[in-house]
Amino acid sequence: MKQVSLARRAARLAPTMPASSHEHAIPFDSGHGFPALFPDLTAAAEKALTTYRHETLQYGIRPGLPDLREWIAGAMNMDGANVTPDEIFVTNGAKQGIELVCRLLLDEGDSIVVTAPTYFTSIPIFRSFEADFIEVGQDKEGLDTNELAATLDRLKRDGRKMPKFVYNVPDFHNPTGVTMSRRRRKALLELASRHGMYVVEDSPYRKVRFEGTSEPSLKALDHSKNVLHLGTFSKLIAPGLRIGWVAGAQDLLARMIQLKADGGSSPLVQRIIVEWCKAGNLAAHTEKVQRTYRLHRDHMVAALQRELPEISLLVPEGGYYLWLTLPHGVDADELAKHAAEAGVTVLAGSKFYARVDRGNDVTPKKHMRLAYTHSSPEQIDDGIGRLAGALRRCGVSSGGAVTERAVAHSHPTIA
Amino acid sequence: MKQVSLARRAARLAPTMPASSHEHAIPFDSGHGFPALFPDLTAAAEKALTTYRHETLQYGIRPGLPDLREWIAGAMNMDGANVTPDEIFVTNGAKQGIELVCRLLLDEGDSIVVTAPTYFTSIPIFRSFEADFIEVGQDKEGLDTNELAATLDRLKRDGRKMPKFVYNVPDFHNPTGVTMSRRRRKALLELASRHGMYVVEDSPYRKVRFEGTSEPSLKALDHSKNVLHLGTFSKLIAPGLRIGWVAGAQDLLARMIQLKADGGSSPLVQRIIVEWCKAGNLAAHTEKVQRTYRLHRDHMVAALQRELPEISLLVPEGGYYLWLTLPHGVDADELAKHAAEAGVTVLAGSKFYARVDRGNDVTPKKHMRLAYTHSSPEQIDDGIGRLAGALRRCGVSSGGAVTERAVAHSHPTIA
Secondary structure (H helix, E strand, C coil): CCHHHHHHHHHCCCCCCCCCCCCCCEECCCCCCCHHHCCCCHHHHHHHHCCCHHHHCCCCCCCCCHHHHHHHHHHHHHCCCCCCHHHEEEECHHHHHHHHHHHHHCCCCCEEEEECCCCCCHHHHHHHCCCEEEEECEECCEECHHHHHHHHHHHHHCCCCCCCEEEECCCCCCCCCCCCCHHHHHHHHHHHHHHCCEEEEECCCCCCECCCCCCCCCHHHCCCCCEEEEEECCCCCCHHHCCEEEECCHHHHHHHHHCCCCCCCCHHHHHHHHHHHHCCCHHHHHHHHHHHHHHHHHHHHHHHHHHCCCCEEEECCECCEEEEECCCCCCHHHHHHHHHHCCEECEEHHHHCCCCCCCCCCHHHHEEEEECCCCCHHHHHHHHHHHHHHHHHCCCCCCCCEEEECCCCCCCCEC | CCHHHHHHHHHCCCCCCCCCCCCCCEECCCCCCCHHHCCCCHHHHHHHHCCCHHHHCCCCCCCCCHHHHHHHHHHHHHCCCCCCHHHEEEECHHHHHHHHHHHHHCCCCCEEEEECCCCCCHHHHHHHCCCEEEEECEECCEECHHHHHHHHHHHHHCCCCCCCEEEECCCCCCCCCCCCCHHHHHHHHHHHHHHCCEEEEECCCCCCECCCCCCCCCHHHCCCCCEEEEEECCCCCCHHHCCEEEECCHHHHHHHHHCCCCCCCCHHHHHHHHHHHHCCCHHHHHHHHHHHHHHHHHHHHHHHHHHCCCCEEEECCECCEEEEECCCCCCHHHHHHHHHHCCEECEEHHHHCCCCCCCCCCHHHHEEEEECCCCCHHHHHHHHHHHHHHHHHCCCCCCCCEEEECCCCCCCCEC
């Protein structure tokens, strides 16, 4: 019954998870954490389930545990922001934050701005709200604000509705790994303010920096209160916690909180996090995460240079991913299939492009995202070897290496 | 900026939480658990965070932990259902189940059937999907299937679209405490099947039975696979876990899983639950919950008979709530305000009616819901004393008691 309606609804949705990998496949496809990095949370859990039992096993309030909101506000302010605990709303990971932003802001016929490529899990969420996508390119300084300015001017001139918000991952962009320069950040906020748009700053990787210096977060530069900042404990502590947050203006959060239909996020998990952080574990753990993933990144880059010199990439200063440009004539979707058969799962670039009406644009076919976080250095060697084998099966032989550091010194387009 | 859109969106939403009670208020307003009943989960958490660390701190798959889904299917089958683990989908509590059912099934212009009164937290969720409400009455046998049949026939005769689903709490209904009779359950499923509607069985209280015998769940009687059954660990173990589930046909679940934008529910909490249950704790704990809440119920009924004999009610055989009928001339909204001032929080009946266009119908004003679970017997005595004082301030003096047992022997309307 109701197959028509269901089919139509299902058709709106692209797959939202990587294809399930076969049992012994090496997983370069997912943003999972390296298992050996997961911290010991037993002492915090013991305390949460004894001292705080009446709080942690009862319904929690929707905005989140006051202690955790205070801790998050403090951590953000240490990082240059200026937010109060009342401007923090705890969610089931940053993904729920994306959904709630959409529920709050999007109406029928609305458009939003995303980079091309963009975070692939966000695409079906935006699509399920029937948002129209306006894609903007990136280069080594991140989102191309000149292109965005021109697009917005054109919309205005044509009397079209302005996009509701710009969604971006300004630090260690997913999938490209690029970090927005400070002048681009300022230009983006200026455009948002001028055209009455919000900026959704998705910031899961900010602390996963291996080298170089951070630019201020968009939230730290947000004088017009246009920024909805999405944070998470997934990428720094553990994804299984399913706790993230939205930082934004209080009047927006008040409305968003009403839309969180599942009620307050688990007070048990929130208490575990805040006790673990307050016990002073986070600083040393963050360093360990940075050290470990830097090693994974370096290992993967070296393996790629050794085994697949015909692939070019920008080496990111942090985050979880490498964004590869494949040799001319290689189709990333085809390569991903061969790779899966060879026992290594990767994500083809096509998954990261929001617009489906691309005409003759073959750009998505030229790229591939590899995550270096989930696998061990040994698995990385093994996996890159398998990927090289798969590429050979796509009919490409060895060529010259093209590897650069992803720092803001020149502006080739990162499509 | 965008105040028009935001204001409109906010206007769709009724408050979804009880008014915040002042610090020392006695809470009869919420479906919270009695704190002293919350179990010791430390051993299960220790195991989850050590033995299962690589599972519990990693991203979990969206359908839920296979072990937990298997456990849930087994528990439901022990209770007369016939479901496989593949027909179980783990959610952040049953409330997220309600939202996902709406996201899956509701399109613009759709209507749904709810009882009048119905679970007040579900109302703003349904409203946020702009569902039209068709209200159906109840009596001591639960949802009035004759009235529903007549309504559906009328819609059909008028060439109107059939409602997408019937939402009901068949066991210890929230707020009325009524349990649907077996013949009504069968009649409801027959109507659903005949008119191509789904049935959403919200079943948080089923195991919280103090006396009498259970009727088969709607899911157990569901031969046409029309029932989406919502279960939860909140009312039996602890609400702070935020873990519930949807049991339904696999093709429906597959689509619903795609709509769970926050990804898989916390594998950490899921593992804590399944370890605790598998260690054999649940049976004894369930008995303790039943014994304790029975005592609370009896205590509250006795206090009401002693202090407020002019109030009538049906004594439910289980669940969390008493549904009071106030003496003629007392306005429940006004009484709720006086009660809050007197330091006891209650929910006025008006919060439980989905339709806002009620014309001259004053029924909602005649009722009030009291939860006996959250407070201790001493607090119950104190709180009912305060409520009696508040009723006196509404200008009503003592009258005759009207208290019946809520068993299916006669059919006065429970509005």
